[in-house]
Amino acid sequence: MAMLKASLHAEEENKMNDAIVVEGLSKRFAEVQAVSNLSFSVHQGELFGFLGPNGAGKTTTINMLTGLARPDSGTIRIGGIDCTNKPRGAQHLIGVVPDESNLYPELTGFENLCFCAALYGLDKAERQDRAKELLDQFGLAQAANHKFGGYSKGMKRKLTIAAGIIHQPEILFLDEPTTGIDVASARQLRQLIADLHRAGTTIFLTTHYIEEAERLCERIAFIVSGRIVQIDTVEHLVQPLQKKHVVQIAYANILNDIRGKLSESFPGIEFTTQGQGLIRVEASEPIRVGPLVRFLEDQGAEVAEARRMRPSLEDIFVQITGIEAKAMHKEKEKAGGGQ
């Protein structure tokens, strides 16, 4: 009994120390239930990923956590402050980088950062020093005196992130930080996010890029249609699939009913065709590639490659949500993003 009490007490204490604690959060817009009964917590200094397709409720959740939207029900604690009835109560603790760059096009990069710092009460010398420091850190020093309106997409994203951390917030909300920018800028941004995390900032990251979440986050929540369907560390999420052995075989020419023939000849192994010329092979025992390749070549296939696959977060995401990651990317690209 005493142990149970101690454990409950420890759990309660952990919750109090958590950077973000959400319980039973719901939000409805007219006919649409945007978010339904969400409960989760983000530990101090953690990089927490919030992963889901477009319209899953990621931005609505961020808006409720940052005071831009009022929940219909549920409770929110940010940095120990109860924000349920006072949505803007923890604004001094948080930094927010929205999914669209929303700085002032008429102001220069330097002026934008100084203005954002002023909103948090930093005095002139302090905000100028901080702006210069961030412009250097984000590789934007050359463009410091250029108007924000003339920046490239990647530069805009970087300056928007810099503006979000100008006041050195304890908790940073990043909404789709790498959407719509080129590969090099996205890589640079991921590095900056990792650096911020190492420096001790708690980061709440929403993204639809599964590989990005896998690379950066310690824990991940999958959100689909406003509900959290899974929440765990990346290792724990991938673990069930790690017992599985996966091989991907690429071949050049078209074969009729190759999947059926393979299943017949190799019982106990699961075959999935992935478009023209690509077969995914899954088994609970180690897969011997040689006989498979020989069989395919006997059937007239020109095998180009056979590769062992490490189970990824994408696999578990597809398994849990039934949503193909590629579909998520395409959806986002249609909406104006794209990487």
Added chain:
Amino acid sequence: MKLWIAFWNILVKDMRTYYLKPPNISWGLIFPLAWTGMFFIKSGSGLESLLTLLPGVVALSILFGTTSMLAVTITFEKKSRSFERLLLAPIPLELLMLAKTSGAILFGVANAFVPVIMALCLADLSQVVWSVFVPAVFMIAVASTFLGLFIAVEASEVFEAQTFSNFFRFPMIFLCGLFFPIKKLPVFLKPLSYVLPLTYGADALHGAVHGGHAMPFVLDLSLLAAFCVALFAVSLWNIKRKWIL
């Protein structure tokens, strides 16, 4: 946190970004000139009627300057989502909206003195009661700005804000005693005049410039102040209801 730093920087940013732009400065100069010229041509009278025209032109310059600028700038910032940045800052909503409206109030006051400076070159303004004129100008600027804020909160597009503000502004030209005395209005329109804030501002200005006022100055300014408080309170309530969804 030093809230005055946030307040001052929002005000300075708005002045630089919106109000001190060449089109707005030229608007501030041309607008009163156009109205004064129009009334001179219409009445066929000389410079002796300048003092009776001045209060109307001053009030109109403030009304159009403040409402159009504030309604458009706030709607524009809402649309481009830069207003979210302000809502995310740890500033009380009341102070944030006061900072956003202060630029428009100053712009309105500056607009008011353009026709005054022009009139100084053409007529003798020695009999003007400045101790009433200046507070009246300030109160009209505040009331008009808060009317602009009320409109901005209701509109979601810039064109909507412009249309909506015209819906309020143009009737005010005729109903508030700027150029046509309220007592000459048809009986059924008179009650409408008394629910519009500019009526009291215009009355105070007429009284300060040429002594032709219908109500005591204290009553005019008190009613204007009441309109300011009511418009600001309703706008804040609407912001909390509509923007923090």
